[in-house]
Amino acid sequence: MASTSGAAALPSSDSPALKFKVVATQGRARSSRMTLPHYTAHTPMFMPVGTQGSVKGLTTAQLAELDCHVILGNTYHLENRPGSELVADMGGLHGFINWQRGMLTDSGGFQMVSLLHLAEITEQGVTFQSPIDGSAMLLTPEQSIAIQNRLGADIIMALDDVVPTTTNDPARFEEATHRTTRWIDRCISAHSRPTEQNLFAIVQGGLDPQLRQLSIQQLVERNLPGYAIGGLAGGESKDDFWRVVAQCTHPHTGLPQGKPRYVMGIGYPLDIVVCSALGADMFDSVYPTRTARFGVALVPEGVLKLKNAGYARDFRPLDSTCECMVCKNYTRAYLHNVVTRGIASAAILVTYHNIAYTQALTRRMRAAIEEQRFPDWVRDYLRTMFPAGDVPGWVRDAMAEAGVDLTGVALDQPLARTGAAGAGGAEEKAGAGAGVKSARAERRAAGRARGPVPAMETE
Amino acid sequence: MLAAVTPPVQGVQLSVMQFLENPDAATLRQFGRGGRAFLGLGRYPVLASNRDPTMYEFGTRPSSEKEVHVCIHSGGHMVGPAKYMDTVAALQPDLFVTLCDEITADSRSKRIATSARRTAAWLGTCLELAEQYSQEQQQQQQQPQQEQEAGAQGSGQAAGAAGATEGNAAAAPGPLAGSLALAALTGGALPAERSRAAKAIGDRPGIAGYAICGLGTGEDPAQRPQLIAASLQGLGLAPEVAAGRLVFASGVVGGPDELLEAVAAGVDLMDCGFVAQVTTAGYALTFPLRPPPGWQQPGDAPTAAPGEARAAAGAAGVGPDVALGSDDTKMNLWSTAYRLDKGPLLPGCGCFACRRHSRAYLHHLLNAHEMLAEVLLEAHNTSHMNAFCQAIREAIAEGRFQQYRAWFRSLRAAPLVEVAAGAAGAKRRAEQEAEAEAAGVEEAARPAEEGAEGGGFGKRPAGRSKWVRV
Numbered sequence: 001m002a003s004t005s006g007a008a009a010l011p012s013s014d015s016p017a018l019k020f021k022v023v024a025t026q027g028r029a030r031s032s033r034m035t036l037p038h039y040t041a042h043t044p045m046f047m048p049v050g051t052q053g054s055v056k057g058l059t060t061a062q063l064a065e066l067d068c069h070v071i072l073g074n075t076y077h078l079e080n081r082p083g084s085e086l087v088a089d090m091g092g093l094h095g096f097i098n099w100q101r102g103m104l105t106d107s108g109g110f111q112m113v114s115l116l117h118l119a120e121i122t123e124q125g126v127t128f129q130s131p132i133d134g135s136a137m138l139l140t141p142e143q144s145i146a147i148q149n150r151l152g153a154d155i156i157m158a159l160d161d162v163v164p165t166t167t168n169d170p171a172r173f174e175e176a177t178h179r180t181t182r183w184i185d186r187c188i189s190a191h192s193r194p195t196e197q198n199l200f201a202i203v204q205g206g207l208d209p210q211l212r213q214l215s216i217q218q219l220v221e222r223n224l225p226g227y228a229i230g231g232l233a234g235g236e237s238k239d240d241f242w243r244v245v246a247q248c249t250h251p252h253t254g255l256p257q258g259k260p261r262y263v264m265g266i267g268y269p270l271d272i273v274v275c276s277a278l279g280a281d282m283f284d285s286v287y288p289t290r291t292a293r294f295g296v297a298l299v300p301e302g303v304l305k306l307k308n309a310g311y312a313r314d315f316r317p318l319d320s321t322c323e324c325m326v327c328k329n330y331t332r333a334y335l336h337n338v339v340t341r342g343i344a345s346a347a348i349l350v351t352y353h354n355i356a357y358t359q360a361l362t363r364r365m366r367a368a369i370e371e372q373r374f375p376d377w378v379r380d381y382l383r384t385m386f387p388a389g390d391v392p393g394w395v396r397d398a399m400a401e402a403g404v405d406l407t408g409v410a411l412d413q414p415l416a417r418t419g420a421a422g423a424g425g426a427e428e429k430a431g432a433g434a435g436v437k438s439a440r441a442e443r444r445a446a447g448r449a450r451g452p453v454p455a456m457e458t459e
Numbered sequence: 460m461l462a463a464v465t466p467p468v469q470g471v472q473l474s475v476m477q478f479l480e481n482p483d484a485a486t487l488r489q490f491g492r493g494g495r496a497f498l499g500l501g502r503y504p505v506l507a508s509n510r511d512p513t514m515y516e517f518g519t520r521p522s523s524e525k526e527v528h529v530c531i532h533s534g535g536h537m538v539g540p541a542k543y544m545d546t547v548a549a550l551q552p553d554l555f556v557t558l559c560d561e562i563t564a565d566s567r568s569k570r571i572a573t574s575a576r577r578t579a580a581w582l583g584t585c586l587e588l589a590e591q592y593s594q595e596q597q598q599q600q601q602q603p604q605q606e607q608e609a610g611a612q613g614s615g616q617a618a619g620a621a622g623a624t625e626g627n628a629a630a631a632p633g634p635l636a637g638s639l640a641l642a643a644l645t646g647g648a649l650p651a652e653r654s655r656a657a658k659a660i661g662d663r664p665g666i667a668g669y670a671i672c673g674l675g676t677g678e679d680p681a682q683r684p685q686l687i688a689a690s691l692q693g694l695g696l697a698p699e700v701a702a703g704r705l706v707f708a709s710g711v712v713g714g715p716d717e718l719l720e721a722v723a724a725g726v727d728l729m730d731c732g733f734v735a736q737v738t739t740a741g742y743a744l745t746f747p748l749r750p751p752p753g754w755q756q757p758g759d760a761p762t763a764a765p766g767e768a769r770a771a772a773g774a775a776g777v778g779p780d781v782a783l784g785s786d787d788t789k790m791n792l793w794s795t796a797y798r799l800d801k802g803p804l805l806p807g808c809g810c811f812a813c814r815r816h817s818r819a820y821l822h823h824l825l826n827a828h829e830m831l832a833e834v835l836l837e838a839h840n841t842s843h844m845n846a847f848c849q850a851i852r853e854a855i856a857e858g859r860f861q862q863y864r865a866w867f868r869s870l871r872a873a874p875l876v877e878v879a880a881g882a883a884g885a886k887r888r889a890e891q892e893a894e895a896e897a898a899g900v901e902e903a904a905r906p907a908e909e910g911a912e913g914g915g916f917g918k919r920p921a922g923r924s925k926w927v928r929v
């Protein structure tokens with residue numbers, strides 16, 4: 001693996017349908033260019049989710065305006081309706097929805113597990129009840145890849161055996177790790193368009209570092225164009241979450257430096273910043289668009305809950321640092337009105353801004369990395385979000401691991417709480433209970449005492 | 460997306476009643492830059508109507524000599540002229556309708572007379588208040604308005620009356636300076652009452668035009684031209700005066716035919732509740748906008764049977780798609796007939812939706828219950844109605860409005876309104892108004908038509924009308 005600093009050549013890779021080139025690094029963070037069949041994306045990048053072939057309420061012209069490079073389509077939903085063969089007939093997802101930039105489809109596995117009753121995972125695939133008539137259906141790796149081949153996205157995801165991290169069954173995680181590897185081989189065999197579509201594998205292993213390392217090794221052996229870190233964003237604690245990401249992006253023992261690393265299901269801005277600091281490149285989530293439909297706007301200080309009566313006469317834009325059309329033309333007061341009156345177009349305006357926010361966030365991160373001022377940028381970002389200095393413990397630990405010094409930003413004695421609305425409120429995830437919490441706190445303290453995460457010993 | 464509509468939107472309509480609460484006049488005043496800026500409408504002129512075209516705010520409870528009752532999103536409100544004009548002033552619209560005691564088409568004489576009396580009285584009050592609100596105002600002492608300045612910074616618009624420095628005695632134009640008042644004309648569905656009510660209003664200083672109220676409340680659409688004519692002629696204006704007055708009517712567009720008949724009757728500005736309604740139902744408007752070249756009115760071409768004339772009219776090129784799932788006015792994108800259709804909604808339409816997307820995609824979006832379906836359909840339907848109005852304006856300007864109207868009616872199997880042969884139904888107007896501010900969502904100039912009988916707004920064609928179910 002190429003070194004990430006100094007005069008050594010920056011990491012890159014050249015796959016049949018993808019070229020990845022790191023153009024700048026600082027610490028573990030990297031700014032890169034990913035050339036896909038339809039578009040050259042800049043990373044770190046956030047990808048909005050257009051589940052059923054549209055990012056809720058926005059036109060593809062607006063998505064381009066918002067500087068989106070890659071958007072997601074959802075295999076499960078699109079196969080249901082309108083069907084992948086119809087989409088293929090329409091020129092693939094690109095032609096069907098008229099989006100000419102990058103597209104990524106996931107495998108459909110997650111939806112089935114999360115959406116459907118009585119979904120059962122076997123070696124064959126995922127059995128589930130058809131939502132239409134209740135009959136038994138089976139999604140195999142081969143079928144998932146065939147569907148995604150028809151949809152035609154630039155990046156397609158392997159069908160993986162994903163277990164929610166809150167599951168209390170170590171044997172299940174081990175089984176899932178190995179099965180994911182067996183399924184990647186089936187996905188690779190089934191993939192009929194390797195020069196036009198990039199198959200990414202997904203690292204599994206729950207919260208077990210050994211299983212994760214095993215998964216990394218086995219998937220990397222298959223030499224895929226890119227890799228995803230899966231199985232997170234399912235209710236685990238933030239402390240566990242960042243450690244898994246850190247392991248998978250580790251400079252020496254993590255996923256290859258020269259290939260894109262995609263953390264699935266990440267959308268809280270703070271999480272995006274932390275993962276980028278650790279060396280991740282791609283993120284997707286419904287969070288910015290979904291929370292918009294609940295009247296919640298993303299701002300540097302955290303979130304604005306626009307339904308709150310306090311905004312009725314607040315004539316400021318959502319975010320005074322934001323250049324988007326919504327912040328240039330509308331006030332919080334207006335958005336409060338339409339949000340509280342349940343007018344659908346309100347959702348569209350807040351959605352527009354929230355995507356503008358995430359795109360601006362990643363743009364600024366990339367610029368900061370390229371201009372070698374990323375740690376300063378991170379400190380500014382955290383200071384804005386946590387003006388009282390009450391940066392959550394997991395963020396402190398993760399930034400320490402990433403080599404970003406938070407002296408003066410993360411205070412041991414936080415200042416008296418300011419009234420900043422929702423400052424970092426969403427970030428601390430509850431653990432499983434009080435007992436676990438104290439154990440976690442102990443582990444965290446021990447972790448800090450231990451110093452940086454050591455490179456994993458390879459077998 | 461409003462900017463994406465082609466032909467361009469010329470103005471936007473609001474209902475004053477929707478601004479009685481959340482936001483209310485006090486909030487708008489504190490904002491200081493009027494409804495147009497508050498709603499992010501950019502440069503579009505605004506018409507503040509007394510009624511929302513997609514709902515009927517009146518009639519839940521009785522009105523009184525002093526106030527009407529309206530039912531809006533937040534519940535019921537009693538609104539008299541003072542509160543009404545206070546809200547109008549806070550909106551700072553380019554045009555506004557005066558307060559009307561709105562009644563429905565089934566009202567009886569006594570109720571109609573009451574409505575006429577109240578509406579006339581309120582007109583006087585509204586005009587007085589409008590005059591006051593037009594006066595120059597001394598700057599108020601402002602609290603440090605960092606919030607407003609921050610709000611103004613991004614939009615690049617001047618803060619207007621609100622962004623003053625403290626203690627400055629500079630005068631600023633009043634909120635309704637330059638706003639055009641449209642006097643409300645009531646009268647139910649009885650032409651004689653309409654005439655009477657209009658006569659009581661007549662012409663007076665401060666009025667830029669008239670709003671014909673109470674239509675689209677259950678009257679026979681075939682009777683509507685007669686009601687409009689009764690209101691307009693009842694005003695008793697000299698033709699050259701009448702030609703200079705705007706006419707706005709809400710609730711008259713249940714379909715393109717009705718729009719055309721309203722234009723024929725002398726209406727200039729109309730609401731577009733119709734667009735919202737067809738959009739919500741998943742329809743794309745597809746009716747043709749121009750007669751085929753060389754189209755002859757049936758009277759001129761004795762050989763054309765009605766069916767042939769229809770076929771000839773429809774064969775022009777840009778025409779309705781008569782496949783499954785559509786009638787001759789609109790297509791239903793829910794229909795499975797469009798599942799695999801890669802073509803645009805309406806071939807030849809240059810709107811945002813037709814340029815960029817297929818019927819199959821719209822069909823999918825509707826079935827997936829995606830918001831984007833309505834966004835795209837609304838873009839198309841608004842564009843189509845605007846293009847329709849543009850075609851009407853061209854026909855009027857080129858002196859062939861009656862021919863255009865005859866062609867459009869010939870497309871229908873059974874027209875809504877029977878017009879006796881030879882009745883011109885013409886209006887006269889000295890010249891097209893150059894008012895850039897003359898705005899509504901649809902606008903049509905009045906025809907400079909030959910053969911005008913009588914003057915002013917136009918005569919009602921002599922002939923019977925009948926109710927036709929479509």
